[in-house]
Amino acid sequence: MYTLPSKLKLFAIIFMVVGAIGIVSGFLTAPSTTAEVKEMMASHGDGHGSDHSAAEESHSTNETHVAEEAHGNEHAQTADAHDSEEAHLEHTLHQMQNRPWSALYIACLFFLFIALGTLAFYGIQYAAQAGWSPVLYRVMEGITAYLPVASVILFVLLLLSAFHINHIFHWMDPELVDPESSHYDKLIAGKSGWLNVPFFLIRAAIFLAGWNLYRYFSRRNSIRQDDADDNRWFKKNFKMSAGFLVFFIVTESMMSWDWIMSFDPHWFSTLFGWYVFAGMMVSAITVIAMVSIVLKKQGYLEFVNDSHIHDLAKYMFGFSIFWTYLWFSQFMLIWYANIPEEVTYFVTRIEDYKLPFFGMLVTNFVFPVLLLMNSDYKRVNWFVILTGIVILAGQYINLFVMVMPGTVGTSWFIGLPEIGSILFFFGLFVFVVFTALTKAPLLAKRNPFMKESKNYHY
Amino acid sequence: MTGQARQQNLKTTSKMASKTIHAIYNDDDLLMQAVKQVRAEHYHIEEVYTPFPVHGLDKVMGLAPTRIAITSFMYGLVGLTVAVLMMNFIMIEDWPQNIGGKPSFSYIENMPAFVPIMFELTVFFAAHLMVITFYMRSKLWPFKKAENPDVRTTDDHFLMAVDAGSHDVKKLTQFLYDTGAMEISLIENEEDH
Numbered sequence: 001m002y003t004l005p006s007k008l009k010l011f012a013i014i015f016m017v018v019g020a021i022g023i024v025s026g027f028l029t030a031p032s033t034t035a036e037v038k039e040m041m042a043s044h045g046d047g048h049g050s051d052h053s054a055a056e057e058s059h060s061t062n063e064t065h066v067a068e069e070a071h072g073n074e075h076a077q078t079a080d081a082h083d084s085e086e087a088h089l090e091h092t093l094h095q096m097q098n099r100p101w102s103a104l105y106i107a108c109l110f111f112l113f114i115a116l117g118t119l120a121f122y123g124i125q126y127a128a129q130a131g132w133s134p135v136l137y138r139v140m141e142g143i144t145a146y147l148p149v150a151s152v153i154l155f156v157l158l159l160l161s162a163f164h165i166n167h168i169f170h171w172m173d174p175e176l177v178d179p180e181s182s183h184y185d186k187l188i189a190g191k192s193g194w195l196n197v198p199f200f201l202i203r204a205a206i207f208l209a210g211w212n213l214y215r216y217f218s219r220r221n222s223i224r225q226d227d228a229d230d231n232r233w234f235k236k237n238f239k240m241s242a243g244f245l246v247f248f249i250v251t252e253s254m255m256s257w258d259w260i261m262s263f264d265p266h267w268f269s270t271l272f273g274w275y276v277f278a279g280m281m282v283s284a285i286t287v288i289a290m291v292s293i294v295l296k297k298q299g300y301l302e303f304v305n306d307s308h309i310h311d312l313a314k315y316m317f318g319f320s321i322f323w324t325y326l327w328f329s330q331f332m333l334i335w336y337a338n339i340p341e342e343v344t345y346f347v348t349r350i351e352d353y354k355l356p357f358f359g360m361l362v363t364n365f366v367f368p369v370l371l372l373m374n375s376d377y378k379r380v381n382w383f384v385i386l387t388g389i390v391i392l393a394g395q396y397i398n399l400f401v402m403v404m405p406g407t408v409g410t411s412w413f414i415g416l417p418e419i420g421s422i423l424f425f426f427g428l429f430v431f432v433v434f435t436a437l438t439k440a441p442l443l444a445k446r447n448p449f450m451k452e453s454k455n456y457h458y
Numbered sequence: 459m460t461g462q463a464r465q466q467n468l469k470t471t472s473k474m475a476s477k478t479i480h481a482i483y484n485d486d487d488l489l490m491q492a493v494k495q496v497r498a499e500h501y502h503i504e505e506v507y508t509p510f511p512v513h514g515l516d517k518v519m520g521l522a523p524t525r526i527a528i529t530s531f532m533y534g535l536v537g538l539t540v541a542v543l544m545m546n547f548i549m550i551e552d553w554p555q556n557i558g559g560k561p562s563f564s565y566i567e568n569m570p571a572f573v574p575i576m577f578e579l580t581v582f583f584a585a586h587l588m589v590i591t592f593y594m595r596s597k598l599w600p601f602k603k604a605e606n607p608d609v610r611t612t613d614d615h616f617l618m619a620v621d622a623g624s625h626d627v628k629k630l631t632q633f634l635y636d637t638g639a640m641e642i643s644l645i646e647n648e649e650d651h
């Protein structure tokens with residue numbers, strides 16, 4: 001049995017406290033009036049203010065502006081050239097007020113995705129009756145233990161948006177779908193059959209409940225199998241996993257439209273679900289590898305050998321390429337066709353988020369490809385950890401670039417609220433995951449494939 | 459015959475002809491096990507013939523790691539370079555093309571359109587040149603006569619060629635039988651040496 005080292009517990013709590021301070025100060029320093037925005041811009045010197053207006057001017061000539069105006073959306077987050085200074089300040093105010101919420105939301109979603117991706121990977125292992133991985137099942141179960149915690153927090157965040165405590169989901173504004181209103185948006189109104197607050201919350205509840213149910217029962221069956229005389233619980237898990245995977249891939253796709261793609265409610269991409277899935281899987285497998293290596297270093301998991309780490313590293317390598325493939329497939333088709341209502345998505349990102357948008361290709365593609373290409377390097381544990389850290393940072397940026405342009409526009413920065421949120425959720429994740437690992441033996445000993453897995457040799 | 463004389467006798471025969479024992483197995487797991495045992499007894503394995511690649515056999519035989527992956531990487535870089543130069547010449551310099559309504563006539567600005575070609579040529583060069591390298595290293599070319607000692611190794615049998623050298627052939631034969639060989643034959647190769 002694994003016992004939680006008190007140092008690790010302290011480490012996690014310190015992260016949570018420091019993170020919470022960052023989050024709170026992010027909310028406190030967010031401006032509440034346009035006068036404060038003006039003051040903040042002035043105190044930053046010319047830099048920010050003039051940058052901003054320059055960006056604003058350039059917008060008036062590009063397609064973004066044309067497209068948005070054609071849709072009659074006076075309120076869109078990115079580009080409207082406002083006539084008066086005051087309207088511009090108000091626009092910036094909304095962006096700055098959204099920033100701590102977006103930061104919190106992204107970090108919450110990022111760690112939720114790690115748990116959810118691990119759950120899907122775990123389901124695949126069961127459904128495929130994999131022989132190499134059963135020694136890692138308890139590690140995966142430990143990581144998915146974070147799913148219920150993350151689900152509750154995320155649902156609360158979605159509720160806060162639904163009750164207009166924050167405005168990160170632009171489409172939730174009732175004026176946009178009111179034909180009488182001057183802010184009436186025909187496109188968003190046309191999507192209101194799907195994108196409306198009650199249905200949105202019902203869907204979120206169904207997704208989260210479904211995933212958590214599978215997580216609860218598969219974990220329970222896995223522990224019951226430890227003391228079983230036959231393979232009854234394994235067989236149950238096998239069948240349940242096959243069902244879950246179907247449920248998962250459908251709900252994951254819809255989840256990606258709801259929780260991420262709807263930040264740009266005019267825009268859509270048909271492979272968005274896959275794109276989010278790829279990022280989720282690469283983060284999840286990276287974390288499985290990292291937790292396994294950490295536990296091994298502490299002297300546990302003596303049955304996990306280099307071949308298991310090698311296989312996980314192959315998955316990190318493969319899914320990094322898969323992520324890039326989808327990133328490029330989405331980008332190239334839209335870039336090539338150059339249709340105004342589609343290309344706005346990338347115009348915004350390239351103009352306002354150039355460094356993170358292209359930088360993540362280095363962290364998520366070039367770096368893992370070059371570092372993990374050599375077969376021997378996949379067995380060097382610190383190499384896997386190093387690549388893993390870069391991949392996770394890159395996948396955070398990936399989520400950042402998906403969410404931020406739709407919520408804070410040009411007023412983005414990776415500062416106190418973002419880093420505070422990451423630290424807080426990281427601390428919580430470590431605490432929940434490593435506590436869950438103490439709850440059951442680290443070897444699912446009665447799994448029918450355990451012998452094969454222990455002897456697994458690449 | 460005294461021990462010493464016998465030793466003398468064996469030495470002279472090994473000078474005249476090299477002796478090889480061909481042991482045939484009918485299962486790859488058995489073969490792997492046998493290779494390990496034979497090497498543990500410090501017999502020299504000249505070659506193993508198998509109908510398909512047996513995973514991990516190279517490591518068990520103690521062969522030096524292959525360098526084909528390094529050549530493959532370099533061939534990939536060559537392919538990438540060829541693709542970049544080729545597309546730059548064809549689409550930008552020689553006959554400038556209007557790509558997706560964005561006639562910028564700059565390679566870097568039109569790069570996304572060329573990525574599929576860059577990818578394909580990287581893979582094409584890496585794969586084909588790697589195969590050709592492999593043929594050359596293995597001394598294979600069209601119409602070459604097979605060096606395979608037993609045709610059954612192209613079907614479902616595995617053959618291990620062990621250098622009999624100055625070993626006691628009887629003892630070695632018995633040992634190979636014990637490792638699970640289904641058939642053993644002694645090959646005396648007069649032309650060698």
